[in-house]
Amino acid sequence: MSPVSLLLTLPGYRIIRWESNILMRVFVEALEAPRLCPCCGGDRLRSKGRYERRVRHLACFGHQSELVIACRRYRCVGCTRSFVQPLRGVTRCRRSTEPWREQIYERHDDGICASRLASREKLGEATVGRIYAEYTERQAKERLSKDCPQVLGIDEHTLHKGMRFATTFCDLKNRRVFDISPGRSEAELSGYLRSLCQRSRGLDPLTLI
Secondary structure (H helix, E strand, O other): OOHHHHHHHOOOEEEEEEEEOOOEEEEEEEOOOOOOOOOOOOOOEEEEEEEEEEEEEEEEOOEEEEEEEEEEEEEEOOOOOEEEOOEOOEOOOOOEOHHHHHHHHHHHHOOOOHHHHHHHHOOOHHHHHHHHHHHHHHHHHHHHOOEOOOOEEEEEEOOOOOOOOEEEEEEOOOOEEEEEEEOOOHHHHHHHHHOOEOHHHOOOOOOOO
């Protein structure tokens, strides 16, 4: 893994060295030191020493890769609480980076079954399921926070005969799909329409065309 490829996928780190065998292991140092205590907001911090954190990252040249991150623990002089250095692209208590987790989600969403994906990546099917559920929930929350399009198109459809109907909402002004919701009746869709931000910009949420 070259320094350029790491910077493109996970900025905020300085590469110290890397080792390439069956597993690509990259030793890096986190560049962003905390300025405030996450507990009390105080700015009087003392270092309690270094430690290493190992996390799974994106594959490089067909090999799995692992980041060995040199970071620090801190103690707040004000509230006397200790905390670990926050790392960009790595969520607390996770053993993998966000770019890697997002890639797992995208591959599963593209149609690769959980068992095959788990076998390729050498992880459990349950892990694939948890990552997919996490990103699906995150995207659902992002959709709900979006403003209602100025021109909202509505069309009902079903994929196969006998299956339940779903309704597709389209942003007609920008010519793209906005969201899909199960059901087609006013009773089934009114709750979803009421949840849209700034819905008064578009259609009356109780009027279906």
